Amino acid sequence: MAGHSKWANIQHRKGRQDEKRGKIWTRIIREITVAARQGGGDPAANPRLRLAIDKAKAANMPADRIKYNIDKASGTLEGINYEEIRYEGYGIGGAAIIVDTMTDNRVRTVAEVRHAFSKYGGNMGTEGSVAFQFKHAGQLIFAPGTSEDKVMEVALEAGAEDVVTDDDGAIEVLTAPGDFEAVKNALEARGLKAEVAEVTMRPENTVALEGDDAARMQKLLDVIEDLDDVQEVYHNAEL
Numbered sequence: 634m635a636g637h638s639k640w641a642n643i644q645h646r647k648g649r650q651d652e653k654r655g656k657i658w659t660r661i662i663r664e665i666t667v668a669a670r671q672g673g674g675d676p677a678a679n680p681r682l683r684l685a686i687d688k689a690k691a692a693n694m695p696a697d698r699i700k701y702n703i704d705k706a707s708g709t710l711e712g713i714n715y716e717e718i719r720y721e722g723y724g725i726g727g728a729a730i731i732v733d734t735m736t737d738n739r740v741r742t743v744a745e746v747r748h749a750f751s752k753y754g755g756n757m758g759t760e761g762s763v764a765f766q767f768k769h770a771g772q773l774i775f776a777p778g779t780s781e782d783k784v785m786e787v788a789l790e791a792g793a794e795d796v797v798t799d800d801d802g803a804i805e806v807l808t809a810p811g812d813f814e815a816v817k818n819a820l821e822a823r824g825l826k827a828e829v830a831e832v833t834m835r836p837e838n839t840v841a842l843e844g845d846d847a848a849r850m851q852k853l854l855d856v857i858e859d860l861d862d863v864q865e866v867y868h869n870a871e872l
Contacts, residue, residue: 660864661689663735665699666706667715674707680814684832720746721764722757725850728840728870729763730755736862745860753853766869767834770794771813773820773827777802784825791819807835836869847872 664685672679676686682703689699715735720743724730730750736742750757775784784804785796792812797805808816810832817830842850850870858866 656859657692658689658694659861661685661692661694662698662702663715663864665689665702667717667735669703669706670715674703680811683814687830718742719760719764720757721760721762722750722755723763724755724853724868724870725846726840726842726870728842728850728868729766729836730854730857731764731767731834731865731867732857732863733865733867734860734862735864738862742860742862745862746857749853749856749860753856754849755853764834766838767836767867769810769832770835771806771808771810771816771832772829772835773806773808773813773817774829775804775806775825776828779804779825783823784820787820787823787825788816791816833865834867836867839869839871841871 665682668679668682668685672681674682676683686699715737716739718734718736718739720732720734722730722732732746734742734746747757749755773788781796781798781804784806788796788806788808793806793808793816794812795807797807799805806816806820806827813830813832817827820827847870850868851872854866854868854870857863
């Protein structure tokens with residue numbers, strides 16, 4: 634996506650997330666649950682749990698609630714067993730969509746995801762049908778006006794794979810998933826705090842949608858994101 638303008642998309646996404654604060658907490662709790670169950674309840678020894686805790690803090694979740702969910706998932710308390718399932722499909726204009734879910738009922742989840750795709754103009758695909766269009770990567774995005782030279786110097790020295798400046802001046806740092814935390818910590822130690830910092834599925838190419846097509850795509854994404862079992866939705870549409 635080098636050279637594309639994504640700052641407006643990011644601000645738009647953050648605004649929509651703020652409107653859905655309660656649902657975000659639910660998703661973070663599920664992520665904490667699965668991370669702790671798979672890798673143990675000690676954040677120092679569990680990178681995935683550390684990232685989940687960072688997300689929880691960023692969403693202003695109280696520390697006692699975070700601890701409660703870690704304890705619950707670690708076996709100290711009884712909890713629900715969640716299964717992670719990924720679905721893939723196409724949206725408006727052939728845009729690619731990946732839907733990551735956590736569920737205690739696979740049959741319910743696939744029915745809901747399939748219904749959302751078919752009712753709102755998309756098509757559910759088979760496993761692997763669109764995943765090849767994305768790269769699993771750490772991504773840190775800095776607001777326009779941030780010093781490109783400073784970001785580049787610190788990021789590359791810390792092990793980042795690439796630093797990209799977009800048309801609108803936003804600076805994007807890309808890392809291997811395993812290097813994300815080290816690069817993020819190095820940047821923050823130098824006073825460089827990203828607006829977006831996450832391990833994500835980053836599209837290799839984008840599909841530009843405007844007008845009615847953009848509105849229909851946003852509606853499809855909103856409906857999918859609002860499903861109870863959905864954790865993350867990745868897509869390659871530029872709206």
